[in-house]
Amino acid sequence: MSSFPLLTVTAVVPAVGAIATAAVPAARRTAAKWLALAFSLATLVLAGVIAARFTPGGARYQLSESHAWIADFGVRYELGVDGIAVVLIGLTALLVPFVMLAGWHDADVLEEHRPNRNWRPTQGFFALILLVEAMVVIAFESTDVFLFYIFFEAMLIPMYFLIGGFGDRAGAHSEDEQAKQRSYAAVKFLLYNLLGGLIMLAAVIGLYVVTAHQLGHGTFSLPQILQARAAGQLHMSTTAERWIFLGFFFAFAVKAPLWPLHTWLPNAMGEATAPVAVLITAVVDKVGTFAMLRYCLQLFPNASNWATPVILVLSLISIVYGALLAVGQRDIKRLVAYASISHFGFIILGIFAMTSQGQSGAALYMVNHGVSTAAWLLVAGFLISRRGSRLITDFGGVQKVAPLLAGTFLVGSLAILSLPGLGPFVSEFLVLVGTFTRYPVLGVIATFAIVLAALYVLVLYQRTMTGPVKAGIESMKDLRLRELVVAGPLIALLIFLGVYPKPVTNYINPAVKDTLSDVHKTDPAPQINAVAKETAK
């Protein structure tokens, strides 16, 4: 263990960046943007250092830091990363600079009416993004349940302001109506997630009571609990384990979101600006699925196995339901939101299929979904802001006037429909194979979604990009340099992840192996082990 607190620093840098950005005087807002970008890039570098210092296949949690915090309640400041956390920290740190670049002018609208001298919406926007980043990073890093809980909940606050304060002004309604919709979406987001969080809090306390009762001293530390269970000191009663599991799972299922707890997402993503919507679905929501993998499965293996059938069915419903609803949407961003619900269904399906392929696929899916949704939605955001409308019917023939925009949008679309050669295909196929080997029927039903995905993605592309040029589109500008800098690297990354995902799976595979042994599951063996027979020959 190194003495340098790398994980803490990685979380603190964006937090400091948030304070520094917020403190920039009102007149120097461009400087504030660059400052925030610099801090996010510094975080990216640190995430790279974490990945370099981490040894895949080594100890389960590495780069650990552990300090007593609230000693009376056994709360510790405990950080540590496994392979999946490393990858997701990398994803977060990678996406935030793109989110910032894409939202470079999103707060400018608010600068126009300046109610007082201290009015600094731009500084606020960028500071809030950095704050979210800091909280998400520390949520990925923490190995103490209580510490995790605090940041799991706290990240709602900056998100609330980002959704409610800096909403999309491309709605078809009047200014007042927009403001109403925006605050409805923001409040719905906050309340929904707070409810999940409160139920989780009860479960967290329940966990403390159980550990205090059986170990003599209450603890929230994941490694300590795992150790105690391995040593046979901790036996949760079946009922207690199931209730506590449900409390945790409910919170994560709201955040993820899983059908039928999904209805906040289309509102939130519809009303937020595209970069904030990316922050919601590609970064913040990942904490939910990540926590399922880390906390639900590791802390409550028996309850996880118990609940698996129901969760699998719900995730299957999410997959098909989300895809079908995406087909029926008229608003581009709501369409993306429903597509995301379908994809989160895949991630959860993969996690609870309890096979190496399923869980590795799910972990990889989190990365790929993040990158592909960012590429798709950020470009869609460029499109929406140009036309000032989110309605699909307001577009048509964009390809003719803005070929670069249409081209990048197409690549993002193809990634969403899991075209082989782009990242999401690998993870989606792994999830499907992993599900199929254990539950053939579920695997087959989930595969139907690839047809539906093609439908909603291509119908959207056809209606917006092809055909005769619609009124209001004629003078649409093609992508600017800043926008190309956003779309280009994301597309390159999608291709890289599709062709050579091995660097990422190297981090993920050992962590998945550990998790599977926690839940006492092994992969179903093939009926004829052709590979083994080949090598034996």
Next chain:
Amino acid sequence: MNPVNYLYLAALLFTIGGAGVMIRRNAIIVFMCVELMLNACNLAFVTFARLHGNLDGQIFAFFTMVVAAAEVVVGLAIIVTFFRSRHSASVDDASLMKL
């Protein structure tokens, strides 16, 4: 004299004070009734101190006095300001804090 009688007196004073707070509308009278209730409590404290033979009650009585004094300062200031702006000392006129 039986010290318990002091307790009856305290109860009586407290009831009078409580009734005054609920019934009267003049802020000054309400305020005086509050003081009356506090003093009833003080009386009870001191009586209990005597009954139990320790000083805890007396100490508490001092605390109450301090708090009461502070309350007088703040309360009277509020009433005076209120009277200046509304030209009335009726508590029913201060009913704006409702939704």
Next chain:
Amino acid sequence: MDHLIGALVGAPLLGAGILLTGGRRLDRTGHWIGCLLSAASFVIGALLFADMLGKSGSARTMTSHLFSWVPVAGFQANVSFQLDQLSMTFVLLITGVGTLIHIYSVGYMEQDENRRRFFGYLNLFLAAMLLLVLADNYLLLYMGWEGVGLASYLLIGFWQHKPSAATAAKKAFIVNRVGDMGLSIAIMVMFATFGSFSFGPVFSHATSASQAKLTVIGLLLLLGACGKSAQVPLQSWLGDAMEGPTPVSALIHAATMVTAGVYLITRSSAIFNAAPAAQLAVTVVGAVTLLFGAIVGCAKDDIKKALAGSTMSQIGYMILAAGLGPIGYVFAIMHLITHGFFKAGLFLGAGSVMHGMNDEVDMRKFGGLRKFMPVTYVTFGLAYLAIIGFPGLSGYWSKDKIIEAAFAKGGTDGWILGGVALLGAGITAFYMTRVMLMTFFGEKRWVPDADGHEPHPHEAPRTMTIPMIILAFGSVFAGGLFSLNSSFLHWLEPVTGHTEGHSPVSTVLIQAATLVVLALGLGLAWVQYGRQAVPAVAPRGSLLTRAARRDLLQDDFNHVALVKPGEYLTRGLVYLDHSVVDGVVNGTAASVGGLSGRMRRLQNGYVRSYAVSMLGGTAVLVAATLLMRGV
């Protein structure tokens, strides 16, 4: 030599990368870069072919492992190639015909401002198609499989400003996706059964798997093949795909991509040979499509759609042959190659006609073009003779073998399949003669278009005619060359296996019968379209004709059975999501709000009432404490 296999795919991929990211500055040279890299791939293919000819036996199979693609526990997918005789055959077809069509497109797309992008897509297609035939495992094959689907999508919808093109492109992709679903589930079943999806382990252990599993895998592969090769019931996209530029129709929707299904089935011969039920399904699909396509081809007035019907029908022949098992694989591939030549030739000819006729596709507005475009007439004519199976030309050698093999299957099946194949040959002669007569013979029927421009038919530039001439050579001689000493049979046999069929009727009789139906079809067409003048407006026609014009109601069926219910389902779900799922949430919020609205009344603002409630509360608390004490 082995490491050159990667370069086969790499060259066109590089081209696609350069052309699609190069921007406007490559507009003037882009098409030549595309041609060059396509030709480079062909040269590499030829080198490898020469190398392969120098070896013998199993040494002919070359492999090349590039890197590990998706390694997760037991799931090991590699990017590695396998080049054997079957792949080699395809490589030469794809790069050869591909390069010719690249050159043709230089002329054909000259006026198009997006020519560079067109060549980028063509190169992308070549790369994906080569990946498909070179992959040594099903997952990598799947990548190529969807890659060609993407290229096809992009190229069908190349003229995106036309709504019909955009719709056709989307339709092609989505119908193909249904097939792809079959292929991907097949891979999952393979993984669950064999623990692998690489050709080697799967094929060598195919026989030890249960019959049911193999049948399932076979049927799923067939579903995939149906999608890509436009076989019934997933055939509906091919006709619409003719919205794409004609070179695309020639390369992708005639010569190469649509034959991928045949490749898939032939490649998976080890599985199909052990699953007779799946094989039977394959032959049925092939036979049905063979007739379906032929009938549609008879009724279409759009020259490209008539040819598309023909493509469907010819691929039906190949699928039928592939379903026959070891007696048919070689002939399926042989017909695939000869078809590649003559159908590409026909499409390029059609493109040349359209080029000279202001992009008119209605054959009723052609007529008598042989005088104006002699080169197109001759090359198209040779390809025509080849496709109807005129003795001595390519189609004759390959199609006859399939008909013989169908009879040789034996039993009632054999008679039915053979009869269908024979009937198909007659219809082929009819509709192709119809196309030929309506286009090149008779009186000129063209009229000025809406803008008043009279078409001035003229011969195409040399970049277009040279590929047509080369393909015409292939149409004439390829079949004979392959049949010389059964050279093609010996070449492919080590990969696909071959057994001679034993026909219940003598071969000579079948050949004679084929010639008779050919003459009948030809004669009937001449009576209808040669002897009497072709009306400029299509007559109403019989019920079958009208149905065939509407592609035998395939779209109507899909619309009623799939599209409409799907629309209602999504609309219903949108409503459900809004009013029920979200309704519960909003309802909870509303009832909490209502309750607090009522509670709010308690806050009346009067200090006195607050004092009462405080006193009351204290009294209750004290009473409760006392009562608890008492108990």
